[in-house]
Every structure is written in structure tokens, then in C-alpha cells.
């Protein structure tokens with residue numbers, strides 16, 4: 001029996017997610033105390049990519065872990081930087097929730113039914129780039145805030161629609177607010193979307209072992225492939241990159257089918273590629289896909305704020321406020337497209353579309 005101190009952010013979504021993990025641990029006979037921690041992502045209302053992009057939600061929790069104030073942090077995996085954190089380890093990724101984005105629009109409207117010029121709120125360059133790529137002629141309005149705040153922007157008529165992760169709505173019991181579930185063919189989710197990451201100190205073997213029992217190997221394989229792509233593109237969780245891995249039946253064994261979108265928010269770059277390879281080699285499959293994307297110009301998207309390059313502290317965008325330059329989370333990935341010998345023979349690359357403009 002372990003008496004866990006579980007660190008959590010204070011949003012209703014974070015508390016719900018942490019509560020689910022606490023329940024699972026209690027069901028296994030452990031004690032769990034929730035410790036609420038305020039992160040920079042919660043207190044700073046600026047656009048995420050201007051306040052450091054990756055890591056703004058995670059860093060306070062990680063500091064508490066390292067200090068021994070908590071034994072376990074529950075993160076939304078998609079908010080977690082891909083760079084490994086010294087002394088800490090992701091001990092488990094439990095079964096993933098629905099990976100897809102949804103539209104929440106006024107009057108029950110779908111994307112296709114929104115009039116041109118409709119105002120769609122999102123703070124995500126990934127969602128913006130893909131919505132622009134759909135060519136609907138909608139206006140993207142930068143927003144921040146928790147799920148409830150974003151839904152309220154539609155309720156009050158300030159916006160025609162917002163795009164959110166279905167996982168968050170499901171966990172909050174708000175899934176019926178969606179007016180359309182967006183097919184990944186149209187809008188690919190963020191790497192790790194819908195998955196939770198249970199993080200602990202690497203030397204805390206008792207905790208690591210208990211958490212490992214909550215891991216789902218299929219989720220683990222998928223998110224590993226997705227995060228490999230993100231890391232090799234030197235992208236962060238606020239980059240205009242959508243990527244989704246799914247386990248599919250292969251010829252003789254299970255395969256991972258991984259699709260990615262890399263774009264720019266003005267729609268000038270729209271790159272879609274996919275790769276299929278052995279499910280027991282998620283890093284290899286993700287590496288192959290990243291190499292394809294980089295060979296076809298994905299690095300062009302790096303000039304975008306939030307994509308590898310540090311944000312300029314002097315360029316406010318839209319209605320968002322600019323504050324301090326980013327402190328952490330810029331990846332030092334080795335972006336060599338490491339195509340391993342033998343891997344090409346096992347993988348199939350399918351070009352879904354060419355750059356469209």
C-alpha cells in the first residue's frame with residue numbers, strides 16, 4: 001500500500017482527470033491525497049506560444065515532483081513537452097479517450113453549414129492551420145481559457161463556434177455540446193490528444209511499479225509514434241502539427257498507421273503524409289514519417305511562432321497579450337531523419353496529398 005500525493009492542476013478538467021486516476025489507485029488498495037498546483041498556463045492568459053509554448057502547464061507540477069512535494073503528476077499528454085525531463089519518467093499512459101476534435105457551433109451548425117466569414121475561436125495553431133486548409137473562408141479568432149470559458153463564447157454569441165478536444169468534453173460530461181465530431185481526415189488531433197501521462201520520479205521504483213499497472217500498451221505505442229514525429233520536427237505542443245497513430249491489422253502482425261499534417265496558419269504550407277509500419281517499432285515508424293515530412297518541406301513551418309523557433313517577445317498577435325519570452329520547452333531534437341537500414345522494406349509510405357497551394 002502506498003500513500004500517494006497526487007499533484008493536479010485546478011481546472012475542472014484537470015481535477016476530473018486526476019480524480020479518475022486517484023479512483024483507479026484507490027481501487028487497487030492505495031491511499032491518494034490530491035495536491036492542487038497552479039501552473040503558469042493557468043495564471044497567464046497570453047497565447048500559449050508567446051508564454052513558452054510547450055511546458056507551461058507541466059513545469060510547476062514537475063518542480064513539485066522533483067522537490068518531493070508530490071509523488072505523482074497527472075498530465076494531459078498533449079500538453080507535455082517531448083523532451084525527456086531529467087530525473088522524471090512517464091510511468092504509464094492509461095487507455096486513451098477519443099482522440100478527435102469537435103466543433104461546438106451556434107444553432108447546431110456543422111463546419112460545412114457555417115457561413116463564410118463565420119468566427120471560429122481557437123488558440124491552437126494546429127487547429128487554425130487545418131481549418132484554413134479546409135478553405136471554408138472562416139475567420140479564426142485567437143482564444144484561451146478552460147473548456148467552460150470557451151463554450152461560453154459560443155453561448156453568449158461572441159463567436160459562431162469553437163473547436164475543442166472531444167476527450168475533454170467527454171471527461172466533463174459535456175460531449176453533447178458538440179455539433180460535429182471532426183473526422184481526422186479533415187482535422188488531425190495533437191500528438192497525444194486524449195491520453196493522460198502519469199509521471200513520477202525515475203528513482204521511485206515503488207511508485208513506478210504501481211503506475212505501470214495502469215499503462216495501456218496500445219496507447220503507449222500510438223503516442224510514442226506521435227511524439228517521435230513531433231520531436232523530430234522540433235515542434236512543440238503548440239505547433240501547427242496534427243498527428244494520429246492507430247493500431248491496424250497488418251499482413252502478418254499488428255501495424256501502426258500514422259498520419260500527419262504540417263501547415264502554416266496562413267495556409268501557404270499544407271503537407272499531409274502517412275506511414276505504416278510494425279506496431280512493435282513506434283519510434284521507427286514515427287522517425288520514418290518525420291523524415292518524409294522534412295524531406296517535403298515541413299521545416300518551412302518552423303518560421304511559425306510556436307514551432308521550434310522562440311517566439312518574438314515583441315509581436316502580439318490578434319487579440320492576445322504578449323508577455324515574457326519563452327523560458328523552456330524549446331526542443332533540442334536531433335532532427336536527422338534517421339532512416340534505419342531495413343526499415344524501408346517494412347514500411348509503406350502513402351502520400352495522401354501534395355502541398356495544395
Ligand SMILES: NCc1[nH]cc(CCC(=O)O)c1CC(=O)O
Nearest residue numbers: 076079164165167168193194195
Ligand atoms: N490544451 C488544453 C487541453 N489539454 C488537454 C485537453 C483535452 C483533453 C485531451 O486532449 O487529452 C485540452 C482542451 C482542448 O484541447 O480542448
